[in-house]
Amino acid sequence: MTHAIKARIQDLERYNPSQTAENDLQEFWSSTLAEYAEKPLNGNRELVQTPMSGMDVYLTTYEGADDTPLHAWYLTPKAERGTKFPCVVHYHGYTGSKGMPEHFAHYILMGFAVLSVDVRGQGGDTGNRQEQSYGAIRGWVTPGILQRETAYYRAITIDAIRATEWAAAQPETDAERIFVIGGSQGGGLAMIVPALSGIPKAAVAHIPNMCHMDFGILNSNSSLSEAAEFVSRHPEHFDTVLRTLSYFDNLNLAPRIRIPIMVSCGLKDPCCMPETVYAAYNRIASEKEMRVYPFDGHWVSDGQNRLAMEFLARHAGLV
Amino acid sequence: MTHAIKARIQDLERYNPSQTAENDLQEFWSSTLAEYAEKPLNGNRELVQTPMSGMDVYLTTYEGADDTPLHAWYLTPKAERGTKFPCVVHYHGYTGSKGMPEHFAHYILMGFAVLSVDVRGQGGDTGNRQEQSYGAIRGWVTPGILQRETAYYRAITIDAIRATEWAAAQPETDAERIFVIGGSQGGGLAMIVPALSGIPKAAVAHIPNMCHMDFGILNSNSSLSEAAEFVSRHPEHFDTVLRTLSYFDNLNLAPRIRIPIMVSCGLKDPCCMPETVYAAYNRIASEKEMRVYPFDGHWVSDGQNRLAMEFLARHAGLV
Amino acid sequence: MTHAIKARIQDLERYNPSQTAENDLQEFWSSTLAEYAEKPLNGNRELVQTPMSGMDVYLTTYEGADDTPLHAWYLTPKAERGTKFPCVVHYHGYTGSKGMPEHFAHYILMGFAVLSVDVRGQGGDTGNRQEQSYGAIRGWVTPGILQRETAYYRAITIDAIRATEWAAAQPETDAERIFVIGGSQGGGLAMIVPALSGIPKAAVAHIPNMCHMDFGILNSNSSLSEAAEFVSRHPEHFDTVLRTLSYFDNLNLAPRIRIPIMVSCGLKDPCCMPETVYAAYNRIASEKEMRVYPFDGHWVSDGQNRLAMEFLARHAGLV
Amino acid sequence: MTHAIKARIQDLERYNPSQTAENDLQEFWSSTLAEYAEKPLNGNRELVQTPMSGMDVYLTTYEGADDTPLHAWYLTPKAERGTKFPCVVHYHGYTGSKGMPEHFAHYILMGFAVLSVDVRGQGGDTGNRQEQSYGAIRGWVTPGILQRETAYYRAITIDAIRATEWAAAQPETDAERIFVIGGSQGGGLAMIVPALSGIPKAAVAHIPNMCHMDFGILNSNSSLSEAAEFVSRHPEHFDTVLRTLSYFDNLNLAPRIRIPIMVSCGLKDPCCMPETVYAAYNRIASEKEMRVYPFDGHWVSDGQNRLAMEFLARHAGLV
Amino acid sequence: MTHAIKARIQDLERYNPSQTAENDLQEFWSSTLAEYAEKPLNGNRELVQTPMSGMDVYLTTYEGADDTPLHAWYLTPKAERGTKFPCVVHYHGYTGSKGMPEHFAHYILMGFAVLSVDVRGQGGDTGNRQEQSYGAIRGWVTPGILQRETAYYRAITIDAIRATEWAAAQPETDAERIFVIGGSQGGGLAMIVPALSGIPKAAVAHIPNMCHMDFGILNSNSSLSEAAEFVSRHPEHFDTVLRTLSYFDNLNLAPRIRIPIMVSCGLKDPCCMPETVYAAYNRIASEKEMRVYPFDGHWVSDGQNRLAMEFLARHAGLV
C-alpha cells in the first residue's frame, strides 16, 4: 500500500537544496577552533544536596567562547570513588535552561553521567558577557549577527563544543564515551558539535534547528523569525545576515560528521520544519538514522526519548 | 476567460491518487454484510406530540452493528393510513445528533418521510455498547481502531446501512424510493452506504469525510486528527491505523456505487478538504454531479441544500 | 509593602463559598466504599526490560470500580529481595497516561517505589468497560453523568482509591508509607483519595481539579466544559448534572482529609482556577500548605515539583 | 443547594442600571410614528415555485422607512382560498437575510403563515436607499449615526414595524394573530416593535441586541463595536453617538411593551451579554418569561427554538 | 551563494498568469473616461488653522464619479503667492482616510504640495451617494458589484483619476509635476490611475491590491474576501463578480502604464500576496522598479517610505 504520507516522506528523503556555504567556511572553522585550542576552561564545581540520594550532583561553571561563567549540572550515579561513567552532554531548547537534576535521573539509572549546560543568557542562571553593540530584536539571535565573529550562534557553538571538553575533564567521566544530545536548539547544537569536534562518539539531534536556515528564516516560526524581523527593520543587512547564518548552518557542516547520529523530525513541525531537518540530514555521510513522526509538531515524544536512551545505551556499551 | 479558480478546479478534476485498499477489502465487506443479513432490527416506535400538527412524529429505536438501541426520528406528512411516502434517511455530522423533527419540516412539505438517525455515542441520546478495550483520544474515532472488526467506522457504517432497512420497514415508507443524505460525517456515510447496500436509490453527500483518509489524516483538521493524535502517542500503531482506515475509505469503495449521487465540496474547507472529496468522487462510475463552492469552508450553504432538495424530489418523482 | 498581588491572595485565603453537598453525601460514600471493601483487586504484574538498569519495572494491572483491567507501572529501586520502600502513587492529568518509567526515575533515586496508574479510557493503554448508555460530549466527563452511580468521576475515584490498595499489596511496598500525588485531574484525585481512604499518609495536589465545580463549570476552561456543553445541548439535565458533580467535589469532601497535604495553584490558571482550588483548600482541617504562583497558568513548575519531592521525602522519613 | 450559577442569575435578576433616555424620547417616537401613519406600503407579491408542494411561497416587497423596496418571504400552508392563518413575522440576525422558505417549514406545519423580512442592506437581496453622507465603519451601524433621524436603527425599527403591517395586509393573514420573533438583531427588533406598535399580540426575543447599549458598546463584541470604532476614530462624536443610540435602546423602551413576551439569554454570550438582556427585560411590565442558559454563548439552541414554537402556538390558539 | 529566498523571488519574477480581461475592456474604459471628460469637478476649498505654521492647509471637496462631495486635504509649504509646487496625490488603504495634515509634513519639508483624498464612504468624513440596490457584505467592495457600471471599484478609480485633476486645478500646483502614491488599496489606485490617465508623471504603488484578483479572491485575506463571501452567499453570481473585477484588475491594465513606477511587496503578505503584485508588475512595460521584502507582511516599512520619498524627489527634480 502506498499512500500520501509515504509519498511525503519519500519526497523529503530526496530533498537536496543547494548548500549556502561561503568559500572560506572550512578555513573559518579551522582558525576559530585553533584559537580556542589553548584557552583554559577555568571550570569549578561544587557538590549540591538534593533529595535524590542515588545521585551525586555538582553545580559547575566553565568558560566557553569568552569569560562568561557558563553554568552546568554535572551528575553521576552515587558510586565508589574512581568509577568512570560514560557521559551524556545535554543541550536545551531555545529560551530553556540546564533544567533540574531530576530531569536527568533516567540517565543516571542507566549508568550515565550527565553534563547539562545552560545556553548563555537564556532561561537558566547563566549570563552573557558578549556585548550588544547594535540594536536588536527581542531574544538572543540578533545581537552580534552582523559579523560571524560576534554572532550568537558562534558563541553557543563554541560553548557547546567546550562543554564536551568540560565533561571530559571530570574525574568521573570516561572520556572515550562522551555523547551529545538535545532537541530543537539543543538538536542543532548536537549536530554541529560532532561536525566540529572529535570528542563525542555518538549524537542524538531531536527536531534540530540550525539546519537549512535560508529556508527556515523564510518559512518557519522558529527563533530565526528574530533574524527575519531584524532584516525586516534593517533591510540593508539582508545579505549580511544570511551570510552570517551560513557559517553555522548544519546544511553546510553536516558532511563533516563522522559519528553515528540519530535525528528526528515531525511532519507537522512549523518550527524546525521537516524540509530543514532532512536537508541537513541527507548530507550526513556517517552512520545515521532518521525517526520521522508524521503527526508530530514541535515536540519530542516519550517514544522518541526512549529510542534515544536505547541508542545511547547501545553506543555506550551499557546494554 | 480562464482564471486561477478554474485552474484549481481542473486540477482537482484530474486528481487521481492511488487507492489504499488491502487485497481483502471486497472479501471483508462480503463477509461483514453476510454476517448482518439475518440479524433482526429489533426496532420499535412511539408516537410523539409536537406543535407541528402537519407532521406525524415517531421516536424509534433499532439495532445496528450490535445491540445498542439506536435512536431515530421517523417523520411523515400527516396522512391517511396506508399512504406510502418516499423516504429520506439522514445522517448527521460529527458530534451532532438526529436533531429535532422541525429540522426536517421542509422534507415533509415536499412529501417525503424522513428517518433521521443518531450516530452512536455522539451528541444525541444514543449510547454505544461497543466496549473500549484500549486507551483513546477524546472523541469516537480511536476506540477500537486497532482492528477493523472493532473500528468505530465499521460500527457506524453498519448502523447507517441498517438505518435504510429500518426506514424500509416502516409501513408508511415506499421501500423503492429510499434516499440517503448527509454532510461531513453524514456525507461520508451517505457515500459509503450506497457502495455497500442496494437499498438507497439516490444519494446526496455534502462535503463528505471518510474520503482519501491517508491524505486527510496528514493534512486536515477533521475528526481524523483524533487518529493522528493517537498515532502520535502510539507511533507503533501507525501502519495498523492506516490499514484500519483503508477499509472504510470511500476512495476505495466509491467504484462500487451504482446509483445517482450528488456530491459537494468547498475549496476553502480545511476539514473535508477538496483533494479528499475529489479523490473519491473521481472514482465514482455511476451518474454523478459535483457542486463545488470556491469560497466555502466546512459548511453546507442554503443554496446547496436547495439543490439537494431538488435532486431528491427529481429522483423521487415528486416533481 | 502591600501590593495588588498580596491583596489578591488575601482575598483568596478568605474565599468561602457555600458547599453544594446533598444531604446524603456521607451516606453515599459510606455505602459505596463498603460495597468495594471485599471486591478483590485481581491484579497481576510482569517484569519489563528497560535501558534503566537501576530500576525494576513491572507492568501491572488491577481492577478498580469494575472489571476493566487498569494498567499501572510499578517501579522500584533495584534492590535486595525483601527490601521495603515507601511508595508514591501517581495520578496523571486529563487525557494523559501513566507515562513511561523514566518519568519517575527521580523518585527511584530518592528511594521510593512508584505506582503510576492510567486513568481509565484516557491516553494510556487502559480501556473502559463502563457502558455508555446515552449520548455524550467528546471526552470522558459526560458518559454516565446522569446518575451518581454511573458517573465517570465515581469510577475514577474508586480506581484511584484502589490504586493505593494495589500499591500496598506489592511485596516491595512499605504499606505504612504510601503517598498520593498528581496534577490537575491527578491533583483532584490526590485530594479526594485521602478524603475517602486511610491508606495514604500524605498527599500532594498540584493545581487540582474536582474543586468547587459549580464555579468551575461556569467559569473555567477545564474538562468541566464538557459537562457544560452537555447541559447546553440537554438543558433539562442542568440540575441533575450539578447534583452528580456535587458528590465528587472536593469542596464538599475536603473536611474529611486527615493527613498532611500540599496544594498548589497558579493565579493565572484558567483551567483549575484559583477560586476553585482555594475554596476546597480553605475547608481542609488537617496540616496543610498552599503554594501559590502569582504568574503561573495551568502547569506545574520545576520548582513546585522539587517542593513536592522534598515534602514527600520528609513524610517518608527519607531525609 | 445554592451554587455559583444560581447566584449569578440572581444578581442578574436584580440588575437595574439607570435608563439613558433623553427627555424627548416619547415625543420623538410619537411624532415619528405619526409621520408614518399615512405612508402607503406600496407592496407587491409574486408566487414562486419551490420543491415544497405543501407551502405557498410569495416573494414580496414593501416599503418601510423610505422608498427602498424591502424584500420578504410570505409563506402559508397550502390551503383553500379564504383561509386565515395566524402569522409569524421573523427578523433575522445581523448580516443575515430573510433566508429561504424551507427555514420556516416548521411554522407552516404548525398552521402559521410566515413573513420573513430582509433587514435593509444586509445579507439578503434588499438594498438601502438611505444615503451615506459621512464616513463610516465597515457595516451598517454607523452610517447616519450622527442624527437620530438618519440613524440606521431608526430605519430598521420602522421597517420592522411596517413589516407587521404588511403581514396584516395579506389576505391569508388573520390580523388579530400576528406575532414577532427573532434572535440577536432580530431579537432586538422583536422587542422594540411591540414597544412601539399595537399589531403584534406576542413576541419572542432570543438573545436580543439593542438593549442597554451604553454597556454593550463598552463591553460586548456585538455590532455595537462598529459604533465604538467610529467613536474611536471620531472622539468628538462620543456624546452624539450615545445620544442617538438611546432612542433605540430597549432599556428605555421596554416599559412600553403591553403583550406577552419570551426572552432568552446565555450567560456566556459575549455579544448580547446577559447584563444587557436582563437590564431591558427587568423593565418589562407585561407578562414575560426569561429563558436563561448558563453555558450558552451567542446562539439560539434547538430547545429554545422549540420553546418559542410552543409559546407562539399557545398564544395563537393552535394548541 | 544561491538560497531559498532568491529562488522564491526568481519564481515570482517569472510568474506570468493569463490575463482575465473581457474583449471590451479597452472600449469600456475609453467610453467611461470620455463620459467624464466634460464633467466639472465642482470643487471648493477652505483654509484651516493647524499648529503647523510652516504649512498651508486647505480642506477641499471635489466631485468624482458622481455628485458625492469628496473630501481631501490640500497642503503646501508656507510660501509666497504664485509659487508652484510639484504635487503628490495620496490614496489611503482600505477602511482608512485622508488622515491628518501632519501625516504629510515630510512631503511639505521636501517642497511638495500634497493632495490627500478620502476614498468614498470609508473611514474619513466623506459619504457615498452611490445607492445600494442589493444586499451586501459588510464593507464597500460588494455594493454594486453585479454590474461594472455600478461597481465600487469603478467609482473609486474615477474618483482617484479626478483627484489628480483636482490637484492640477490648484493654483499652487505645478501641473506638469503631479505624482501618485499609496499603499494597499492606495497602491492599487496608484497603479490603475496612470494606466488610465496621463496626468501623473511617476507613481509609487506600495503593496498594491487590485492585482490578479482571480488569484487574490481565492487565496488572500484582503478586502476581496468580501467579494468571496458575497459569492459564497449568492453562488449564482460567481461569473458576474469575477467579470466585474476583471475591468479593474491591474493584471489587465498594467500594460497601459507609460510612466516610471516603483512597486513594493512583502513575501509574507497574506493580503496583497506577492503572486498578485508580481503578476501585474511583470506586465508593466515602462520604467519600473520592484522593492521586495522577504520577511515583511502587509505593511509599508520606514525604509520603503524613504525610498518612495527619494524616488519622488528625483522625478520631481527636487534633488
Add this chain to the structure above:
Amino acid sequence: MTHAIKARIQDLERYNPSQTAENDLQEFWSSTLAEYAEKPLNGNRELVQTPMSGMDVYLTTYEGADDTPLHAWYLTPKAERGTKFPCVVHYHGYTGSKGMPEHFAHYILMGFAVLSVDVRGQGGDTGNRQEQSYGAIRGWVTPGILQRETAYYRAITIDAIRATEWAAAQPETDAERIFVIGGSQGGGLAMIVPALSGIPKAAVAHIPNMCHMDFGILNSNSSLSEAAEFVSRHPEHFDTVLRTLSYFDNLNLAPRIRIPIMVSCGLKDPCCMPETVYAAYNRIASEKEMRVYPFDGHWVSDGQNRLAMEFLARHAGLV
C-alpha cells in the same frame, strides 16, 4: 444622562491603591542623580542628508547611564545660524527605535527642534553595554532585575533624563523650552523624567507604562509579562523583582512632578491598563489633564497626537 462609560471613568478617577515605595526611595534617587551630576555626556553629532530640504538632520550620540553610545536624531527647522528653538524630546515605545527624521516633520513645521532618542538595546541601532550577569527572559526587562542598581529601568530612566541634558546642550535649543513626550514605554519615561529632573517644562505621557507595576505585572500583557515570566521560572525572586520595580514606578514618583502634564489612556488597553495609568495620574499634584478614550486599546490616536501638538505649542509659546 448617566451611563456605563461615565460610571467606569468615575471609578477610575477615584482609584487610589497604596503606593509600593520602599523607605529609601527618595534617598535612592538623590544619590543616583548626584552620581550622574558630573558625568560628561561625551556627545557628538554629524549632519546627515535627507530628501527633506526644510529640515536640518543630525545623527548624534551621547552617553547616559554608562558608556554605551546612545543614538539620537537631533532635528531643527532649516534656519539662520543662531536661531534658538523650543525642543521636544521624544521617547519611543517598547521594542521601537528613534525612528526616521520624517516621523517628526510635523514638529519641525510647528517650529520645534526635536531630539528623538533610541532606548538602549531595542529596535534602533543603539547597543547596550550593561552586562547580562544572569539568565533572562526574551526582551530587555529582566536582565539586571535582581538589583535596583543594575535594573534596565534604572538605565533607561537615566538615559532619558540625560537626553534632556543633551537636547539642552545643542546650540539650536532654547534650554528653557524643553519638553518630553512619548507613548507606552515612552509615556512612562515622559512621566518619570519630570519627576526626577527640572529640565522639562511640560510633558505628554500617552498611555504610559511604568505605572502601578504591581497591578500591571499581574494583570496586563505589557512588557512586564517578561518580569512575570522571570518570576514564574525563579519564584524565589518574587519579592526582589517587585522591590526593584517599585523604585521605577510612577505610582511612587508621580507626586514629585512639578510641571504641566497631559496623560492619555484607553479603557480597552490590555497593555497599559487604565487602572495603572489612573493610579499614577491621580497622584500628580501639578497642572494636569487626562484624555481618556473609552473604546481605544493600546494605541495613540491621530486626535490624541493633535492634542499633544497643541498642548506643546501652547506651553512653548508657539501659538
